[in-house]
Amino acid sequence: MNKPIRIALLGLGTVGGGVYKLLSMRAQEMPQIAGAPIEISHILVRNANKERPGVDAALLTDNWQDIVSDPEVSIVVELMGGMEPAHTYISEALAAGKNVVTANKDLMAVHGGELLDLAEQHHCDLQFEAAVAGAIPIIRPLKQCLAGNEISEIMGIVNGTTNYILTRMTQDGMEFDDALAMATELGYAEADPTADIEGYDAGRKMAIMASIAFHSRVTFEQVYTEGITNIHATDIRYAKEMGKAIKLLGVACNTPEGIEVRVHPMLIPDSHPLATVNDAFNAVFVHGDALDDAMFMGRGAGEMPTASAVTGDIIDTARNLLMGCTGRIGCTCYKELPVKAIDDIKSKYFIRLRVEDRPGVLAGVSGVLGNNGVSISQVIQKASKGGSSDLVVITDTVRERHIRDALTILRSMSMVRDIASVIRVY
Numbered sequence: 001m002n003k004p005i006r007i008a009l010l011g012l013g014t015v016g017g018g019v020y021k022l023l024s025m026r027a028q029e030m031p032q033i034a035g036a037p038i039e040i041s042h043i044l045v046r047n048a049n050k051e052r053p054g055v056d057a058a059l060l061t062d063n064w065q066d067i068v069s070d071p072e073v074s075i076v077v078e079l080m081g082g083m084e085p086a087h088t089y090i091s092e093a094l095a096a097g098k099n100v101v102t103a104n105k106d107l108m109a110v111h112g113g114e115l116l117d118l119a120e121q122h123h124c125d126l127q128f129e130a131a132v133a134g135a136i137p138i139i140r141p142l143k144q145c146l147a148g149n150e151i152s153e154i155m156g157i158v159n160g161t162t163n164y165i166l167t168r169m170t171q172d173g174m175e176f177d178d179a180l181a182m183a184t185e186l187g188y189a190e191a192d193p194t195a196d197i198e199g200y201d202a203g204r205k206m207a208i209m210a211s212i213a214f215h216s217r218v219t220f221e222q223v224y225t226e227g228i229t230n231i232h233a234t235d236i237r238y239a240k241e242m243g244k245a246i247k248l249l250g251v252a253c254n255t256p257e258g259i260e261v262r263v264h265p266m267l268i269p270d271s272h273p274l275a276t277v278n279d280a281f282n283a284v285f286v287h288g289d290a291l292d293d294a295m296f297m298g299r300g301a302g303e304m305p306t307a308s309a310v311t312g313d314i315i316d317t318a319r320n321l322l323m324g325c326t327g328r329i330g331c332t333c334y335k336e337l338p339v340k341a342i343d344d345i346k347s348k349y350f351i352r353l354r355v356e357d358r359p360g361v362l363a364g365v366s367g368v369l370g371n372n373g374v375s376i377s378q379v380i381q382k383a384s385k386g387g388s389s390d391l392v393v394i395t396d397t398v399r400e401r402h403i404r405d406a407l408t409i410l411r412s413m414s415m416v417r418d419i420a421s422v423i424r425v426y
């Protein structure tokens with residue numbers, strides 16, 4: 001039998017704890033699955049004295065040097081999250097010739113190119129399947145199975161926390177804050193859930209996928225992001241009346257003018273496959289010239305689903321180590337494509353306004369939209385409450401900058417008391 005492959009876990013929280021459990025559950029079969037036993041030799045945590053039931057306390061350390069200077073450790077599994085010290089530790093591990101598996105989208109969406117280059121220099125694997133859409137295999141399919149395609153579009157639900165919140169608000173009428181507390185309790189949310197609810201986490205995942213799919217580096221700062229904090233129960237009610245669901249979607253397209261990449265809430269028809277993706281499930285649509293359409297669906301967050309993706313990467317790296325072929329697949333970005341500004345992107349919009357309840361208001365609002373090149377496809381006006389009423393306008397497809405100009409004028413009009421919501425429509 002091959003001698004054990006020694007790995008170090010950095011982090012033993014939701015995901016690290018899941019990986020520890022899954023590796024223990026599969027320990028007996030690992031020589032057959034991976035080609036050698038896989039043994040955890042160190043676990044780095046912030047607090048090595050904390051009681052951790054079911055975990056061998058002798059493995060715990062709070063000293064990174066114990067790991068990076070141990071020549072027996074061949075795979076470092078980073079599950080701490082955040083930029084630092086994760087960036088330094090991963091760089092030092094690669095420089096020391098250690099392979100790395102990480103679930104860290106924050107880091108990969110900003111420093112992915114640099115870290116993949118470093119891995120290549122040292123002939124090491126740097127694998128990050130769990131960083132995008134949790135358990136769903138998507139990084140490896142994009143880099144390997146779909147490598148013969150020209151991919152033109154990726155669209156999907158890539159944040160479990162926000163999908164869980166929107167599902168609870170839609171199906172159970174739950175308040176936003178209560179649904180977020182449940183998502184945190186279930187281990188779906190990031191350490192700072194702002195990243196989830198403001199769309200940053202989904203933006204990071206879209207940057208990573210767009211880079212791989214379009215062979216051109218896209219970083220997080222280039223992704224337009226809007227979260228779900230401005231989605232109200234009233235919007236969800238209107239969406240239901242129109243036979244639509246509200247989802248936080250990531251969209252990335254490779255167009256002749258450049259890459260479009262964005263994350264924002266969207267109204268999608270109930271008949272659309274993404275409308276039925278609920279709770280912490282994620283789904284990713286990919287369109288390729290040879291592939292046509294494919295959809296990947298599964299759990300996007302949580303202890304064991306995320307551990308599934310991390311453990312798959314550990315096993316793949318172990319197999320590469322045993323075959324002497326680590327570092328086989330590195331960075332696949334060989335183009336330098338521009339990324340389009342959000343102002344140039346076109347969409348349909350749902351605009352909910354609180355307006356004065358008097359004659360001429362509808363004509364005033366539609367006049368401003370028309371003067372800015374925004375044509376209307378549907379209008380809903382609800383009965384008056386306290387002298388104002390809800391006016392919902394669905395526009396035809398329009399350029400983002402025209403909507404912005406129109407909204408600026410509408411906001412300044414006395415007949416418009418408030419622009420309550422502006423949501424894109426599929």
Ligand SMILES: NC(=O)C1=CN([C@@H]2O[C@H](COP(=O)(O)OP(=O)(O)OC[C@H]3O[C@@H](n4cnc5c(N)ncnc54)[C@H](OP(=O)(O)O)[C@@H]3O)[C@@H](O)[C@H]2O)C=CC1
Nearest residue numbers: 011012013014015045046047079080081103104301302306
């Ligand atoms: N939760 C999920 O569903 C998913 C998470 N991810 C990603 O996985 C990673 C881990 O997430 P998660 O498990 O939820 O996070 P947790 O907050 O649950 O766990 C973080 C762990 O890292 C340790 N840690 C944090 N900072 C340090 C440090 N400076 N030095 C040593 N140890 C440190 C903590 O130690 P201690 O225990 O002592 O506090 C803890 O064990 C993140 O990158 C996240 O984005 C990816 C997909 C899904």
Ligand SMILES: N[C@@H](CC=O)C(=O)O
Nearest residue numbers: 159160161188190301
């Ligand atoms: N916080 C993330 C965890 C997985 O990436 C999410 O909710 O999707």
Ligand code: NA
Nearest residue numbers: 129132134136
């Ligand atoms: Na994944």
